[in-house]
Amino acid sequence: MTDRYRIAVLGASGYTGADLVRLALTHPRIEIVALAANAKAGQTMAQIWPHFAPYPNLPVLVKADSIDFAQIDAVFGCLPHAASAELLSTITGPRIIDLSADFRLKDAATYAAWYGGAHPAPALLAQAVYGLTEFARDALPAARIAACPGCYPTAVLLALLPLVAAHAISADNITVNALSGVSGAGRSLKEANLFPEVAEAVHPYGIGHHRHMPEMEQELSLRAGRDVRISFTPHLVPMNRGELVTCIVETQHGADYLREVLADAYTREPFVHLLPAGVAPATRMVRGSNHVVLNVFADRVPGRAIVIAAIDNLVKGSSGQAIQNFNLMFGLPETMGLEQAPLFP
Structure with a gap:
């Protein structure tokens, strides 16, 4: 469908990656075209996450370096800190919604002091918008990178x-x-x-x-x-x-x-x-x-x-807020794909 944005999810075998996929499945303007999880490449989502058994058409997990990012509109990075920036710094073209800690801090020295190593891509910090959505609406539409806050x-x-x-x-x-x-x-x-x-x-x-x-x-x-x-x-x-x-x-x-x-x-x-x-x-x-x-x-x-x-x-503290930021970055209604009522009990 030409009216859908094509996304890739890196780190789909983790909790935040899986919840991102769960939410994206019902988003009317998202098409999931690539799912990456290097250690589990070759497996299906249903093999890793049984609750995805009703969705056999989800892409098979691959290694991230095998994805053709030229065909992707947005990349969701659900990887650990350091690994996320190292990989995302090699990607040009798609817009990035990062769920790790790598682009949240504006100062590379502060990052090094708290995360135990030099920042993998300090040149990208200036391109990142801190994506606490309710306080970032003016900046997100033009952002190259949305740095989703921690939970x-x-x-x-x-x-x-x-x-x-x-x-x-x-x-x-x-x-x-x-x-x-x-x-x-x-x-x-x-x-x-x-x-x-x-x-x-x-x-x-x-x-x-x-x-x-x-x-x-x-x-x-x-x-x-x-x-x-x-x-x-x-x-x-x-x-x-x-x-x-x-x-x-x-x-x-x-x-x-x-x-x-x-x-x-x-x-x-x-x-x-x-x-x-x-x-x-x-x-x-x-x-x-x-x-x-x-x-x-x-x-x-x-x-x-x-x-x-x-x-x-996992939702507002991670994957839900990531989709909220995606919506604003691509000019979509902010609540799109996020209308689920809380689950109780």
Whole structure:
């Protein structure tokens, strides 16, 4: 069909790649023409992911270097950091929607400090737009590369950016505790992710030095007009998907005013929803969807408030937001292919 955009998905054997394919299958303007997963080249999606059995016409997985990118309109990079930029830097022609961390940070030295090695393609950083969609609409239509935010930054920034930009909260003392389902750790075999290790347990990780911290601080600082540093502690919880962040902030205005700021920022947003006063966000409200729910609560400590947001880490926190960015890059309705209601229970 000539009215469809031809896409390739690199890293289709991972969780984000598989969810990208799942969403793209029902997108009326997308044609999936190439799926890459080097270690599983030659296999079908159904062999790797049984839930794709009803879709036998999906392309067979191939090695990325065998794809003719001249025939592709958009490439979705669902690869690990470093590997993503190294491969994508060799591709010319198609527009790129990258789901790794490689193009999120504007400074190559910051990337090297947090990701343990020099950036594989520093010359491309200037071409990348940070793709937190609700705050990137003006830049995405002309973007060569959309750098999709990490799952934690998506939830945290949607909760805090309007408040920081309005100077409604202090930029000096922000504490975030975050909970994520195990799919956020990827599909590779890791002892810490085995069922006996994660079931019936919650544990923190990346304490004081998680790689998503500079990404959040970069965007908060841009909105605040000054350097912002946050305290951030993620936790792994025994569920497959979902993410919830609890942000403790200082304010001179009170929780009701913070709710007004968020209501004003998001009242016309198709995917970001401020819940009624007193209703706590929960991951079950957004599971399987591109929606975000958030709310503000007064803290018993004077001068503090609590902002809570919930997302599906694989959809709004990854593949759904990637398609949202794709839609804007190609002049399509932003919600196209993302109209699925949350799955409950």
